[in-house]
Amino acid sequence: MFTNIIPKKAIFATLTAAGLFGVAMLTLDVDIRVKDARAVTTPATDEQSPDKPSPNRDVYYPGTEELAADEMRVIACGTGMPMPRLKQAAACFVIELGNGDKFIFDMGNGSFERIHALGIPLDYLDKVFITHPHMDHMADLATFYMTGPQNNRSVPLRVWGPGGGGMRSEWSFKTAMDHMEKMWAWMSGTLAGTIDTTAMKLEVNEYDWSKVNNVIYEDNGVVIRSLPAIHFEGTASFILEWNGLRLAFSGDSLPNKWWIEHTQGVDLSIHECFFTPDMAMSKWSFSSQEALNAVTTIHANPSYFAKVMAMTKPKHAVAYHFQNDFDTQPIIRKAVEQIYDGPVDYAEDFMVWNVTKEGVRTRMAVVNPEGYPTPPLKEKKVEAGGDRYQTPDSVLAGWPEELNPIADKIYSDFNKEHGTDYKFQLKK
Ligand SMILES: [Zn+2]
Numbered sequence: 161m162f163t164n165i166i167p168k169k170a171i172f173a174t175l176t177a178a179g180l181f182g183v184a185m186l187t188l189d190v191d192i193r194v195k196d197a198r199a200v201t202t203p204a205t206d207e208q209s210p211d212k213p214s215p216n217r218d219v220y221y222p223g224t225e226e227l228a229a230d231e232m233r234v235i236a237c238g239t240g241m242p243m244p245r246l247k248q249a250a251a252c253f254v255i256e257l258g259n260g261d262k263f264i265f266d267m268g269n270g271s272f273e274r275i276h277a278l279g280i281p282l283d284y285l286d287k288v289f290i291t292h293p294h295m296d297h298m299a300d301l302a303t304f305y306m307t308g309p310q311n312n313r314s315v316p317l318r319v320w321g322p323g324g325g326g327m328r329s330e331w332s333f334k335t336a337m338d339h340m341e342k343m344w345a346w347m348s349g350t351l352a353g354t355i356d357t358t359a360m361k362l363e364v365n366e367y368d369w370s371k372v373n374n375v376i377y378e379d380n381g382v383v384i385r386s387l388p389a390i391h392f393e394g395t396a397s398f399i400l401e402w403n404g405l406r407l408a409f410s411g412d413s414l415p416n417k418w419w420i421e422h423t424q425g426v427d428l429s430i431h432e433c434f435f436t437p438d439m440a441m442s443k444w445s446f447s448s449q450e451a452l453n454a455v456t457t458i459h460a461n462p463s464y465f466a467k468v469m470a471m472t473k474p475k476h477a478v479a480y481h482f483q484n485d486f487d488t489q490p491i492i493r494k495a496v497e498q499i500y501d502g503p504v505d506y507a508e509d510f511m512v513w514n515v516t517k518e519g520v521r522t523r524m525a526v527v528n529p530e531g532y533p534t535p536p537l538k539e540k541k542v543e544a545g546g547d548r549y550q551t552p553d554s555v556l557a558g559w560p561e562e563l564n565p566i567a568d569k570i571y572s573d574f575n576k577e578h579g580t581d582y583k584f585q586l587k588k
């Protein structure tokens with residue numbers, strides 16, 4: 161919910177460059193919407209107190225704010241690149257709606273630990289939409305799926321990805337998911353009967369990535385459509401529509417006429433914004449030809465991004481898919497501002513957007529770096545995955561008998577404490 165401490169208009173008032181350096185904003189009645197919607201001042205109010213909770217910290221603490229019935233919250237859980245880095249995972253956005261639905265758009269490498277840090281039970285995060293099978297958009301889907309038992313998922317994971325449309329079948333999403341389960345067969349097989357493995361259920365939905373404005377999901381008032389993207393074969397972009405709000409998510413794409421036609425005036429437009437050619441050479445050590453290929457024929461460089469935003473005029477734009485640092489953002493910002501002067505956030509991980517018909521509020525989330533799995537929403541049963549897997553005798557032969565008394569004591573202590581009657585046994 162928006163705070164009721166600051167007048168609503170001031171919520172959308174954002175700092176100018178001078179404001180970022182500490183100049184207090186006094187004009188609370190003025191609706192100032194500038195390009196960088198990141199910072200919002202917290203004016204002194206009568207409700208400030210030296211010994212009571214501060215009424216407004218202007219950050220988002222996950223799990224502490226109820227969504228309004230007409231409100232959408234989007235959390236960046238990956239805004240970076242395939243190259244691993246601590247401060248930015250690869251592409252991933254979590255979308256939460258006021259009707260209780262939650263969606264994940266792309267799950268690039270490193271993104272699951274960001275999602276997990278939000279403390280949302282996995283049973284609520286059962287719908288994942290993948291734009292295309294690059295590692296930086298899909299790698300953590302395997303981690304997310306395969307660690308479901310340890311992280312207390314008790315419902316099937318539902319996933320959507322591209323296929324058909326002339327895409328070669330050995331590259332399709334169904335094939336990829338089939339191979340994913342085969343790749344991790346040892347893990348799912350050996351876990352059986354040791355912990356509850358009901359999480360190991362996968363519902364695979366393939367959508368035709370080549371169709372324009374094609375409905376790929378429709379339920380509970382939410383419609384998700386796909387558009388073809390220009391990024392090899394089998395790549396899509398998404399438009400989520402709910403309750404009169406529209407969010408567009410590009411995945412990876414060159415500017416394209418489908419996006420320009422169908423994302424006009426969306427509430428939140430999240431679009432890739434790559435480095436410039438010179439940045440690709442200096443920061444990634446790309447050769448000149450690699451740099452030009454990557455940022456002009458496969459991805460949207462900042463100038464492409466800006467032109468797309470200028471042509472579609474979203475209410476609020478989000479640029480992502482670049483290493484966002486003190487020395488890179490100014491270059492990208494300068495390139496963008498030569499072409500586009502609408503509101504845009506240069507995304508970093510844990511940036512949060514609250515979207516309503518009144519507008520978009522941008523904050524940063526403050527998350528717990530020491531998280532544990534959220535408690536299960538259903539009772540866990542180890543037998544759910546079938547008979548317990550049995551480690552071969554040849555391996556168990558390595559167990560030192562001297563440890564039997566230690567294991568037996570753990571069991572007797574446990575039984576005394578919990579009123580149970582378990583017995584230690586390596587073999588069933
Ligand atoms: Zn890609």
Ligand SMILES: [Zn+2]
Nearest residue numbers: 294296297412
């Ligand atoms: Zn990408």
